[in-house]
Amino acid sequence: GIQVEQSPPDLILQEGANSTLRCNFSDSVNNLQWFHQNPWGQLINLFYIPSGTKQNGRLSATTVATERYSLLYISSSQTTDSGVYFCAVEWTGTASKLTFGTGTRLQVTL
Amino acid sequence: DGGITQSPKYLFRKEGQNVTLSCEQNLNHDAMYWYRQDPGQGLRLIYYSQIVNDFQKGDIAEGYSVSREKKESFPLTVTSAQKNPTAFYLCASSIESGRVYNEQFFGPGTRLTVL
Numbered sequence: 001g002i003q004v005e006q007s008p009p010d011l012i013l014q015e016g017a018n019s020t021l022r023c024n025f026s027d028s029v030n031n032l033q034w035f036h037q038n039p040w041g042q043l044i045n046l047f048y049i050p051s052g053t054k055q056n057g058r059l060s061a062t063t064v065a066t067e068r069y070s071l072l073y074i075s076s077s078q079t080t081d082s083g084v085y086f087c088a089v090e091w092t093g094t095a096s097k098l099t100f101g102t103g104t105r106l107q108v109t110l
Numbered sequence: 111d112g113g114i115t116q117s118p119k120y121l122f123r124k125e126g127q128n129v130t131l132s133c134e135q136n137l138n139h140d141a142m143y144w145y146r147q148d149p150g151q152g153l154r155l156i157y158y159s160q161i162v163n164d165f166q167k168g169d170i171a172e173g174y175s176v177s178r179e180k181k182e183s184f185p186l187t188v189t190s191a192q193k194n195p196t197a198f199y200l201c202a203s204s205i206e207s208g209r210v211y212n213e214q215f216f217g218p219g220t221r222l223t224v225l
Contacts, residue, residue, distance in 0.1 A: 001169075004152075031212055041147075041198055043216040086152060090212065096141060096160065096204070097168065098214055100152030 002027045002091040006101035013077050013108050021072040021104045023087030031090040032063050033098070034072050038083050046072070046085075077108045113137070114217035116201050121222045123188075123195070131186045131220045133201030142184035143202040143214065146170060153200060159184055160206075188222065196224045 003026040013019055023032070034046040047054050047061040049070065054061055058077075063070040074081055084105050088098040114135045123129045135142065141160050145153040155168030159178040173192025178184055184203075188195045201217040 030210075033213065035216075041200075041219045041221070043200065045213065045215060048211075048213040088153070088214075096158065096212060097155055098143075098153075100154070102150075102152045 002029070002089060002093070002099050004087060004089055004099055004101040006085075006087055006104050008104060009102070011104060011106045013106065015078060015108055015110055017077050017108075018073070018075045019077060019106070021074070021085055021087075021106075023070040023072070023089075023101055025068050025070075025087075025089050027068070028092045029065065029068075029089040030092050032065075032070055033088045034061055034070070035086045035088065036081075036083050037086060037103070043086070074106075077106075079108045079110065082106055082108050114201060114203055114215060116199075116217040116220050118220060119218070121220055123222065123224050125224055126190045128187055128189050129222065131188065131199055131201075131222070133184045133186065133217060134182055135184075135201075135203045135217075136182060137203055137205075137215070138181075139203035139215075140181070140206045141204045141212075142178070143204075144168075144174075144176065144184070144186045145200045145202065147198040147200060147219075156186065156199075195222055197222060 005024045036044045051065045060073045084103040088100045117132045143158040144156040157176045159165035175187045200219045202214045204214045
């Protein structure tokens with residue numbers, strides 16, 4: 001099956017700082033999603049981005065499918081950005097099934 | 111108010127008992143999914159259903175069962191055969207499995223603890 005690796009595993013930032021989270025995957029994908037899991041466990045959809053670049057407020061994401069990676073950028077971080085960020089991919093070999101990475105745990109401090 | 115609901119939020123079970131977790135969606139989505147999350151880990155797929163009256167095993171189906179009698183509902187039963195059932199269970203849905211666009215949306219989850 002496909003392997004999904006996220007880095008860094010843990011990240012501590014001061015409020016206002018910028019960060020880049022990375023997702024590497026080992027094979028071709030149909031789709032890629034970024035999620036934020038809040039402290040209550042809810043998974044919040046951030047981006048659906050199989051290729052290209054998207055922006056939503058302080059967050060943006062870029063997926064380079066040919067090189068098998070995606071990046072999530074968080075600018076001017078806020079304490080409410082704390083939580084775990086997951087990348088999940090739909091491998092071309094298994095349509096409709098998402099394979100998740102192990103996540104990046106982000107803590108934003110005052 | 112469209113969305114995915116899961117109940118109960120917390121569930122405690124004695125060893126040897128079967129329990130059923132509820133998942134309902136009013137998004138008119140064809141496909142529904144069940145995932146399991148262990149502490150510090152990503153999500154793993156248990157079962158998924160692309161259409162009513164049909165479902166497929168995911169990566170960790172042993173000890174679980176599902177049904178899909180209605181488009182809106184996809185209940186998950188955790189049986190006594192599941193060796194380590196304590197986990198966080200998340201249900202998801204997408205408009206149609208196999209489409210070019212197939213974004214998955216998640217419910218709030220159920221935390222199951224086996225005593």
